[in-house]
Amino acid sequence: MPSLSRSGVVPRLLAGLVIVLWFVVAAVGGPLVGQLSSVQDNDQASFLPQEAESTRVAEQLPDFEADATLPLIVAVESGEGLDRQQLGELGAWAKELPGQQLDSAPGTVSDYLAAQRIPVIPSEDGDAAIVVLALDAAAVEETVDETAISDLVVDDLRGDLAPDVDGAQVSVTGPAGFAADLGEAFAGIDGLLLLVTLVVVLVILLVVYRSPVLPFVVLLTSIFGLALAALVIHPMAAADVIQLSGQSQGILFILVVGAATDYSLLLVARYREELHAADPLPALRIAWRQTLGPVAASGGTVIAGLLCLLLSDLGNISGLGPVGALGIAGAMVASLTLLPAALALLGRAAFWPSVPRRGSRPQHRLWSGVARRVTARPRATWVVTTAVLLVAAAAALTFPTQGIAQAQFFTTDVESVDGQGVLDRHFDGGDQQPVQVVVPDPAVREAKGVLAGHDDVSGRVESRESTSGSGSTLLSATLTVGSESPEAREVVRDLREELHEVDPGIIVGGATATSVDTDDASTRDYRVVVPAILLVVTLILMALLRSVAAAVLLVAVNVLTFAATLGVSAILFTRVLDQPGADPSTPVLGFVFLVALAVDYSIFLMTRAREESLHVGTRRGVRRAVAVTGGVITSAGVVLAATFSALWVIPLLFLAQIAFIVAFGVLLDTIVTRSVLVPALAADLGNRIWWPGSGRMADDEPR
Structure with missing residues (x-):
């Protein structure tokens, strides 16, 4: 009589227990996925390091009894001009x-005002007027039902409390208006983004598997992995252990669904292959053991790359590191536990109606043909492919990283942008956000002279003495150019340079200074984070492949693919779509995702190539590896590209650009780099690609 273990009873009981435990995780963590937006922090000023000048100024404002304010501007415009009655x-x-x-x-409204007087300022051309409310930042950052009071005030002023001016267009704008519209844009993350992502992945899986069962199993694996990640991330963000921004939450959803699906595709592909030679449970054991290494190495590489973001000076970028790493960990755990448990219970039925039969041979006609053609003339193949990628990479030098104004954040029409247009057309520096300068008392007179003498600073300079005896004075002055404009940023840089010559202890803050400090931090991140990621990925590949040559080659190819992607993106964004620019952090995040995520496909391909090369040599081993993994790598690339493309449903330029860079880059990596360039290089080098372990490989066939 066969034992319970051999008959499969015990393994299936264990599989059932694993599934029950996962449903418990989903029951607890699932609701937290929908509550992540309640622990978001999207304040740009909070992203900056403590040593930034704008941060230091903001921290010292209470010393001058200068409450931090959040300007809310009601812009009124009439094409025929505003008459006295309308202004009245x-x-x-x-x-x-x-x-x-x-x-x-x-x-009432007065409960949230820093100044009770609300001025009405008509434009010089008579076609517009603005009403400026100085909201008390501390009061309006409180929440009601998880919504900031500032957003609620904006909603009321756009609704029942809006002014009724006949024949005029009214828009609520200013920092408060932009913050409300930004929150509205991110509101789609909890529901719409996740729904679109899951639907897109489901459609792709239905096409790939041609089965009504397996796609839903893989999709549930992704959802449960996300629930596990939320179970850890939500309490950490609520306790301010990590910083969760709207962009981090959106990218978290994409990362978990994309990575979990990729890992599941790899396991299922190996399981299907083994089913041709073994019964379901033994086949699953073999597939799991053979998949564990590549998935663990792939996930570990992505996690290590994401954790390099902790080196960033920007809180939203450094916060994305642990958030993304926890998401990838959730995807790995779900793919290596929940999915195998489900497959153990389903057996061959998971693939119905295209059930793999024992004794039949798996067919890889398409990718076998690709492998033969690529390796037939490997040197010519990789030289031509590299040349094409280098041409595309040359355009990367034109990628726009000068930053964008708040009015350029959105990809759809929003009221705050309409209102900003009124300010730009009819007012000089009309957004009422002053430059704030903290000056040691002995240097006040000279500092006032610098401010008053600058061409782009209005003549009036206000001052407040410290009430804490710090020996400093706060100077405030309004610019004659919009505080979000590139010109304003240059003014702040000029003022800092001139004021530091007066006294190195002078610090310049305010909204424009915050933007300048953010740009500078992003530039610094590019110099620090990118080399760190390259080093970490290279070391992991060396350890995994036991080869210095292969690791360095794969990283170099990944960098070339990223540069080509950035070049194509630069042409598309600036010359085709005529977009205003890009956030300075966009290339950094694009690099992280493309290098850290695309290296998955290098790992999937080259671990299989190494496994085959030990027995048949590198050239034949690479052909086999491409033939066997080509389908699953392509499917995984399409899934990951599709999931990142779902970011387009969030109407923000930053996320739309990240979506294109990653989606295009992943497809380029999957179709060109992993299917053509890497196999051609490996075939040309032969066993030398495994240096210093070349001697362990079987004798290679001649070229």
């Missing part, structure tokens, strides 16, 4: 507004 109506509305009861938040 607007003035009466502004006078009564502080006493108005808010619909969405407790209290």
Whole structure:
């Protein structure tokens, strides 16, 4: 009588227990996925390091009894001009507004104002006017039902409390308006983004597997992996252990679904292959053992690459490191436990109706043909392919990293952008965000002279003395150019240079200075984070492949693929789509995802190539590896590209650009680099690619 273990009863009982445990994880972690937005922090100023000048100024504002304010601007425009009656109506509305009861938040408008007087400022051309509310930043950052009060005030002013000016267009803008619209854009992350991602992946899996069973098993693996990640990330973000921004949350969803699906594709492909030679449970054991190494190495490489983001000076970028790493860990654990458990219970039925039969031979006609053609003339193949990629990479030098203004953040029409357009057309520096300068008392007079004498600073310079005896004075001045404009950033850089000559202890802050410090931190990240990722990935590949030559070659190829992707993106963004630019951190994040994620496919291909080369030599081994892994690598690349493309549903330029860079780069890596360039290089080098372990390989066939 066969034992329970051999009959499969015990393994299936264990598989059932694993699935039950995962349902418990999903029951607890699933709701937390939908609550991640409640622990987000999207304040740009909070992303900066403590030593940034703008951060230091913000920290010292209480010493001058200068409450931090959040300007909210109501812009009114009429193509026929605003007459006295319209301006009178607007003035009466502004006078009564502080006493108005808010619909969405407790209290009246005055409860959230730093200054009770609300000025109405007509434009010089008479076609527009603005009403400026100085919201108390500390008061409006409180939340009601997980929504910031500032957003609720904006909603009310766009609704029942909006001014009624006949014949005029009214828009709520300013920092408060932009913050509300940004929050609205990120609101789609919890539901729409995840739904679109899952639907896209499901469609691809249905095409790949042609089965009504397996796609849903793989999809549930991704969802449960996300629940596990949220189970850890939510409490850590709530306790301020890690910083979770809207962009990090969106990328987390994409990473987990994409990575879990990729790892599942690899395991299922190996399982299907083994089913041709063994019964389901033995085949699953072999497939799991053969997949464990590549998945662990791949996930470990991605995690290590993401953790390099901790070196970033920007909180939203450094926060993405542990958030993404925890997401990848959740994807790995789900793919290596939940999916095998489900396959153990389903057996061959998972593939119905295309069930692999024992004794039949797996067919790899397409990829066998590709492998033969690529390795037939390997040197000519890799030289031509490299030349084409180098041409594309040359355009990477034109990638726009000068930063973008808040009004350029969105890919759809939003009210705050419309209002900013009114300011740009009718007012000089009308967004009312001053430059704030903390000056040691002995240097106040000279510092005032520098500010007042600058061509782009309005003549009036206000001052406040410290109430804590710090020996400093706060100077404030409004620029004559919009605080979000490139010109304003140059003004801040000029002022810092001139004021530091007066006294090195002078520090310059304010909204524009925050943007300048963010740009500088992004530039520094590129110099620090990118080399760190390259070093980490190279060392991991050396350990995994036991080859210095293969590791260095694969990293070099990955860098070339990234450069070509950046070049194509530069042409598309600036010359085809005429986009205004890109965030300085975009190339850094693009590099992280392309190098750390695309190296998965190098690992999948080259670990199989090494396994085959030990028995048949490198050239024949590479052909076999391409034939066997070509389908699964291509499917995995398409899935990952499709999941990142789902970021397009969030109407933000930054995420749309990241979506294209990663999606295009992954497809380029999958179709060209991994299917053509790497096999051709390996075939040309032969066993030398495994140096210093070349001697362990079987004798290679002659070229």
